[in-house]
Amino acid sequence: MATTAEWICTRCGSTNRRLVPDGATRAVDECLTCHVRHEIAADARPVRWRARPVGKKVA
Numbered sequence: 001m002a003t004t005a006e007w008i009c010t011r012c013g014s015t016n017r018r019l020v021p022d023g024a025t026r027a028v029d030e031c032l033t034c035h036v037r038h039e040i041a042a043d044a045r046p047v048r049w050r051a052r053p054v055g056k057k058v059a
Ligand SMILES: [Zn+2]
Pocket: 009, 010, 011, 012, 013, 014, 031, 032, 033, 034, 035, 036
């Protein structure tokens, strides 16, 4: 089984969804809109995951 992790992009505010294995609490996903990679982590409420940018670079 898999769980849908929903997270909000910290750059553009888009809502993204990623399928993660059941029981997973962390994943890395890329925003569909601006392609910034984020590390996402399950929160106390499992529907909406916390997200933070990964590999931040100076543009
Ligand atoms: Zn984005």
